[in-house]
Amino acid sequence: MKNILRITILGIMRDRVFHGITVAALVFGLVPVISQLSMRQVTELALTLSLSLTSFLLLLLSVFLGGVSLWKDIDRRYAYSILGLPLRRSDYVLGKYLGIVSFILLTATVLGIVGALFSYSAIGVYPPNRPVLWENYVYAIFFDVLKYALLVSFAFLFSTISTSFFLPMFGAVCIFFVGSSSQEAYNYVNSPEAAALHPAAKSAITALYYVLPNFGAFDFKTNAIYSIPMDYQGLMLTFVYFCCYVSIVLGLAVILFNRRQL
Amino acid sequence: MSHPLELSSVSKQYVSRKHRVDAVREVSFAVAAGEIFGFLGPNGAGKSTTIKIIMNLIRADRGTATIFGTPSTKAETRRHVGFLPENPALYDYMTGAEYLRFVGNVHGMPKQRIRQRSDELLMLLDLLPAAKRAIRSYSKGMLQKLGLAQAIIHDPPVLILDEPMSGLDPLSRVLVKELIVNEKKNGKTVFFSTHIISDVERVCDRVGIIRNGILKAVKEVAPLLREGIEAYRVRFAEHESSAEQEIMVSPDDLTTQMVAITSTGGTIRLLEPVRKNLEDFFLHIIRED
Ligand SMILES: Nc1ncnc2c1ncn2[C@@H]1O[C@H](COP(=O)(O)OP(=O)(O)O)[C@@H](O)[C@H]1O
Ligand SMILES: [Mg+2]
Numbered sequence: 001m002k003n004i005l006r007i008t009i010l011g012i013m014r015d016r017v018f019h020g021i022t023v024a025a026l027v028f029g030l031v032p033v034i035s036q037l038s039m040r041q042v043t044e045l046a047l048t049l050s051l052s053l054t055s056f057l058l059l060l061l062s063v064f065l066g067g068v069s070l071w072k073d074i075d076r077r078y079a080y081s082i083l084g085l086p087l088r089r090s091d092y093v094l095g096k097y098l099g100i101v102s103f104i105l106l107t108a109t110v111l112g113i114v115g116a117l118f119s120y121s122a123i124g125v126y127p128p129n130r131p132v133l134w135e136n137y138v139y140a141i142f143f144d145v146l147k148y149a150l151l152v153s154f155a156f157l158f159s160t161i162s163t164s165f166f167l168p169m170f171g172a173v174c175i176f177f178v179g180s181s182s183q184e185a186y187n188y189v190n191s192p193e194a195a196a197l198h199p200a201a202k203s204a205i206t207a208l209y210y211v212l213p214n215f216g217a218f219d220f221k222t223n224a225i226y227s228i229p230m231d232y233q234g235l236m237l238t239f240v241y242f243c244c245y246v247s248i249v250l251g252l253a254v255i256l257f258n259r260r261q262l
Numbered sequence: 263m264s265h266p267l268e269l270s271s272v273s274k275q276y277v278s279r280k281h282r283v284d285a286v287r288e289v290s291f292a293v294a295a296g297e298i299f300g301f302l303g304p305n306g307a308g309k310s311t312t313i314k315i316i317m318n319l320i321r322a323d324r325g326t327a328t329i330f331g332t333p334s335t336k337a338e339t340r341r342h343v344g345f346l347p348e349n350p351a352l353y354d355y356m357t358g359a360e361y362l363r364f365v366g367n368v369h370g371m372p373k374q375r376i377r378q379r380s381d382e383l384l385m386l387l388d389l390l391p392a393a394k395r396a397i398r399s400y401s402k403g404m405l406q407k408l409g410l411a412q413a414i415i416h417d418p419p420v421l422i423l424d425e426p427m428s429g430l431d432p433l434s435r436v437l438v439k440e441l442i443v444n445e446k447k448n449g450k451t452v453f454f455s456t457h458i459i460s461d462v463e464r465v466c467d468r469v470g471i472i473r474n475g476i477l478k479a480v481k482e483v484a485p486l487l488r489e490g491i492e493a494y495r496v497r498f499a500e501h502e503s504s505a506e507q508e509i510m511v512s513p514d515d516l517t518t519q520m521v522a523i524t525s526t527g528g529t530i531r532l533l534e535p536v537r538k539n540l541e542d543f544f545l546h547i548i549r550e551d
Binding site: 003006007010011014015076077078079080081083084085086087088089259261262 | 314317318319320321337338339340341343345347349350351352353355356364365367368369409412413
């Protein structure tokens with residue numbers, strides 16, 4: 001597993017993905033400019049921009065790497081040579097997964113630092129009313145990484161049953177959008193405005209809410225942006241939720257990949 | 263002791279929307295320790311399918327494949343196996359040397375040993391100049407040879423090679439054949455597939471002939487070569503100074519003819535067996551129906 005992890009990261013690096021990220025990180029240069037143009041709430045704006053930009057790049061990475069990685073190995077028949085080695089298929093899948101997640105974590109760290117530096121330079125000029133809680137900034141990015149790690153596991157799950165990259169890529173995008181709005185849908189169904197809704201529709205949405213991932217739970221950006229103290233119990237709960245969910249999805253992916261005919 | 267490789271009643275059907283292909287039908291055979299077994303058949307005969315089943319890349323519908331008695335569905339059996347896929351694809355962002363190091367690591371070989379074996383094989387297969395180049399830049403033949411190197415880097419007792427000679431120039435073909443024979447000399451078992459008859463003639467102890475997914479025959483190669491002798495071409499001179507004559511002699515008459523020539527003072531200049539072409543034999547089996 002360790003070996004697969006290592007070569008997966010090597011592969012991502014050699015494919016110059018990191019160069020792309022570096023170029024994209026230059027966009028962060030705009031953060032102080034745009035924030036200062038606004039003249040008001042400079043801190044909030046700078047942090048929002050940094051966190052959103054980081055999140056967006058991580059989304060691209062996870063959909064792209066998660067959707068393509070396994071599919072490419074099967075499609076280009078690299079998997080024949082790799083699985084002819086004394087490797088369990090589970091080790092192969094998990095090694096690849098951890099390789100991608102490690103890379104996403106690395107990217108998040110780099111982008112997080114770059115974003116923080118640019119925000120800091122903006123904030124220096126226009127000091128905020130409340131001091132920035134950088135600890136919250138770190139939590140926000142870390143849980144963003146967990147969110148995308150979960151998304152990558154879905155892309156892997158789709159890769160194990162698909163013969164093209166269409167399903168993994170677009171499946172992951174769909175899961176992302178549905179998962180990001182499932183909390184709102186759930187809240188709506190349980191609000192007084194939804195009284196007219198058919199009970200069957202209500203239970204369907206509620207069922208989906210429990211089955212699909214709830215990406216809203218990973219969003220701690222507001223705590224970072226407005227320096228609102230963290231609810232540590234909430235963090236813990238989300239972390240446990242992540243561990244359970246990702247184990248199930250990856251477990252399923254491994255079972256399906258074990259039965260896969262190459 | 264159990265065989266290095268044994269298949270019993272292995273069958274595989276590919277099912278797609280429109281077609282059903284019986285790629286392998288009830289194939290059984292056992293490869294003995296220390297022998298070179300050639301798996302010969304025309305394109306589409308089911309060779310690669312059989313090999314993929316052995317390597318657990320696809321699952322047989324029925325039957326089992328075992329490596330030293332353990333079902334090959336278990337990953338640990340591949341510790342004892344070196345595998346070369348048909349037209350191998352190797353991660354092309356790595357260099358040849360890096361790929362060998364990766365494979366050595368997967369096999370849990372010590373660093374020192376990996377380096378030693380890797381240098382040795384790169385040298386042997388004439389890949390040393392390309393060792394530090396990305397695999398992306400390799401030609402088909404170089405890729406094939408690197409594929410072979412990664413299959414034997416851990417010195418496995420069993421080699422399973424799918425068309426090891428394909429895509430190679432004549433010099434490399436000889437190199438690979440020598441390598442296979444060498445592996446046998448070191449006590450290894452080799453199973454390889456091919457569609458080229460002469461590959462089998464030179465190196466194999468036994469040959470299995472497959473067509474349309476059916477194993478038609480399993481034969482020892484040496485007796486085939488011997489039995490194939492139909493006649494001898496004999497060239498002789500009656501006296502020192504007389505002109506050479508040539509006659510064809512059947513194997514049964516050879517001794518008497520030789521005596522007849524030499525007893526009258528003649529000299530034998532040439533004695534050459536005339537074989538029924540091995541190719542004829544294989545083609546006969548393959549064309550049977
Ligand atoms: N993935 C597949 N789906 C459907 N048919 C296949 C597949 N792979 C191989 N076949 C068919 O199975 C038969 C055997 O193929 P193969 O084992 O590759 O032959 P060989 O290696 O002897 O040339 C052929 O008729 C081939 O068309
Ligand atoms: Mg083949």
